[in-house]
Amino acid sequence: GENVEQHPSTLSVQEGDSAVIKCTYSDSASNYFPWYKQELGKRPQLIIDIRSNVGEKKDQRIAVTLNKTAKHFSLHITETQPEDSAVYFCAASIGNAGNMLTFGGGTRLMVKP
Amino acid sequence: DVKVTQSSRYLVKRTGEKVFLECVQDMDHENMFWYRQDPGLGLRLIYFSYDVKMKEKGDIPEGYSVSREKKERFSLILESASTNQTSMYLCASQLYNEQFFGPGTRLTVL
Numbered sequence: 001g002e003n004v005e006q007h008p009s010t011l012s013v014q015e016g017d018s019a020v021i022k023c024t025y026s027d028s029a030s031n032y033f034p035w036y037k038q039e040l041g042k043r044p045q046l047i048i049d050i051r052s053n054v055g056e057k058k059d060q061r062i063a064v065t066l067n068k069t070a071k072h073f074s075l076h077i078t079e080t081q082p083e084d085s086a087v088y089f090c091a092a093s094i095g096n097a098g099n100m101l102t103f104g105g106g107t108r109l110m111v112k113p
Numbered sequence: 114d115v116k117v118t119q120s121s122r123y124l125v126k127r128t129g130e131k132v133f134l135e136c137v138q139d140m141d142h143e144n145m146f147w148y149r150q151d152p153g154l155g156l157r158l159i160y161f162s163y164d165v166k167m168k169e170k171g172d173i174p175e176g177y178s179v180s181r182e183k184k185e186r187f188s189l190i191l192e193s194a195s196t197n198q199t200s201m202y203l204c205a206s207q208l209y210n211e212q213f214f215g216p217g218t219r220l221t222v223l
Contacts (some may be wrong), residue, residue, distance in 0.1 A: 001172070002196070009153060032210055042202065043117075043214040089155055093210065100146065100171065101212065103155040 002027040004092050006104025016110050023090035024072040025030050030092040032068060033073045034101065038087045047088075048075070080111045102110045115140045117206055117215040125221045134190040136204030145187040145206035146171075147179060149200040150217070156203065162187055177194050194222045 003026040013019050025033075025071050034049035050057045050073065051062045061080075066073040078082055087108050091101040120135035136145065140183055143164055148156040148171075158171030160179040168179050177200060180188045187206075199222045205212040 006155070034210065036212075043216050045214070046208075049210070067206050100158055100161055102172075103148075103157075105153055105155040 001104040002030060002092055004090060004102050004104040006090050006107055009105065009108060009111070010108045012110045012112060015082060017080055017082060019077045019080050019084070019109055019111075021075045021088055021090070021109070022072060023074070023092075023104050024070075025092040025102075026071070027092070027094075028068075028071065029094050032093045033064070034091050035062075035064060035075050036089045036091065036103075038089065038106075040086070044089060077109075080109075081110050083111050085111045095103060115142075115206070115208070115213040117204065117213050119202075119204055119218050120215060121218050123219050123221075125192050125223065126191075127164065127223050128195060130191075130194050130222075132194050132220065132222075134189040134191075134204075134220070135201055136187045136189070136206075136215055138186050138187075138206035138213070139185065140206065140208065140213075141184065142206035142208055142213075143184070144181040146205045146206065146207065146212065147177075147187065147189045148203045149173070150203055153199055159189065194220075196222050198222050 006023045031052035036044040037047045038044040063076045090104040093101045116139045146161040147159045162181045178190045202218045204215045
């Protein structure tokens with residue numbers, strides 16, 4: 001089955017700096033890669049996703065990049081703010097409706113004011 | 114807005130007890146999932162269901178079973194709770210590829 005590894009497990013940045021979280025996946029058939037954000041005490045929520053037919057996607061201060069050849073994808077957050085502090089999970093799936101997600105281990109991001 | 118609810122936020126049970134965790138979604142989604150969340154291990158899939166009365170094993174089904182008698186409700190059952198099942202349990206329903214999570218149940222088995 002699919003295996004998703006995520007690094008780093010914790011990341012501390014100063015407010016205004018950029019943060020990058022990286023994930024690798026094992027199944028070359030995976031074609032859908034979402035990122036979920038879980039604030040302290042709250043449920044995970046989808047913040048951005050990318051499909052394998054594109055290499056990059058942006059939404060305001062967040063962006064995701066995908067390298068299919070190397071089987072890795074990354075989340076980039078620019079101009080970090082304290083409210084970006086959370087646990088971030090990457091995931092991969094084959095992407096048809098109903099197929100399950102395989103999650104990475106999570107990254108705890110702390111943005112220091 | 115999608116609403117996914119779980120029957121309890123916190124639960125304390127004793128070893129050997131039978132435990133029921135319930136999840137209800139109000140959006141008529143066909144796909145529902147149960148995960149457990151442990152520090153450093155992310156979200157690990159226990160079971161999922163594509164439709165009423167249908168279930169599929171996830172990555173860590175041992176010690177768990179599920180029931181889906183109605184489309185909106187997906188139950189996770191621990192037949193005989195053990196201390197290594199102490200964890201946060203999250204359910205989710207899915208529309209297309211997006212999963213919508215419940216608030217979680219923190220289960221402690223003593």
